[in-house]
Amino acid sequence: DQQVKQNSPSLSVQEGRISILNCDYTNSMFDYFLWYKKYPAEGPTFLISISSIKDKNEDGRFTVFLNKSAKHLSLHIVPSQPGDSAVYFCAASLTGANSKLTFGKGITLSVRP
Amino acid sequence: KAGVTQTPRYLIKTRGQQVTLSCSPISGHRSVSWYQQTPGQGLQFLFEYFSETQRNKGNFPGRFSGRQFSNSRSEMNVSTLELGDSALYLCASSGSTSGRVTDTQYFGPGTRLTVL
Numbered sequence: 001d002q003q004v005k006q007n008s009p010s011l012s013v014q015e016g017r018i019s020i021l022n023c024d025y026t027n028s029m030f031d032y033f034l035w036y037k038k039y040p041a042e043g044p045t046f047l048i049s050i051s052s053i054k055d056k057n058e059d060g061r062f063t064v065f066l067n068k069s070a071k072h073l074s075l076h077i078v079p080s081q082p083g084d085s086a087v088y089f090c091a092a093s094l095t096g097a098n099s100k101l102t103f104g105k106g107i108t109l110s111v112r113p
Numbered sequence: 114k115a116g117v118t119q120t121p122r123y124l125i126k127t128r129g130q131q132v133t134l135s136c137s138p139i140s141g142h143r144s145v146s147w148y149q150q151t152p153g154q155g156l157q158f159l160f161e162y163f164s165e166t167q168r169n170k171g172n173f174p175g176r177f178s179g180r181q182f183s184n185s186r187s188e189m190n191v192s193t194l195e196l197g198d199s200a201l202y203l204c205a206s207s208g209s210t211s212g213r214v215t216d217t218q219y220f221g222p223g224t225r226l227t228v229l
Contacts, residue, residue, distance in 0.1 A: 043117065046218065089156060099214050
């Protein structure tokens with residue numbers, strides 16, 4: 001049973017426009033959420049995170065929104081750049097000790113010049 | 114500071130064989146986690162080691178095992194390989210001592226295992 005779902009396998013946007021990547025989760029106990037970005041032949045790199053006590057966290061061009069009632073989070077990239085083209089993984093966890101990350105399957109973002 | 118390194122980068126094995134993958138964490142990091150990445154399942158957590166002890170474990174069969182050495186380097190072993198074990202195996206290290214996921218994990222480039 002996939003507890004973290006990224007239902008759209010791919011997204012293509014024009015450079016300069018907004019990219020919105022969506023993620024849904026089923027376990028209401030999750031209270032910490034992260035986004036990772038992965039380029040081919042490299043490991044994932046941490047992008048941004050959000051705790052369930054917040055509904056928004058911003059870091060430069062990247063903003064993550066959390067809707068706990070809908071069990072939904074989204075990553076907004078504004079403006080999108082060609083270098084943002086990568087696979088984006090959503091992950092969720094409990095914040096307690098000895099917790100583990102549960103990842104989604106990833107979304108491939110392509111930013112067209 | 115050097116990043117997480119994994120060896121080998123590519124590996125081809127046949128069904129029934131066993132394989133050992135190696136991971137060297139970032140200097141000073143004592144937590145090492147292993148993940149399996151496949152197109153169908155995405156990234157799945159295998160296990161985490163801290164100070165030579167397995168601290169957390171995912172839902173994988175006993176054919177998947179690991180260990181950690183006193184210098185924090187870790188190895189992962191898969192016995193009796195199956196075709197479905199073909200995947201990218203990623204290792205991540207963290208400076209966390211508590212095991213909390215709020216401490217950032219740094220991933221290596223992975224080992225691409227192909228089982229024929």
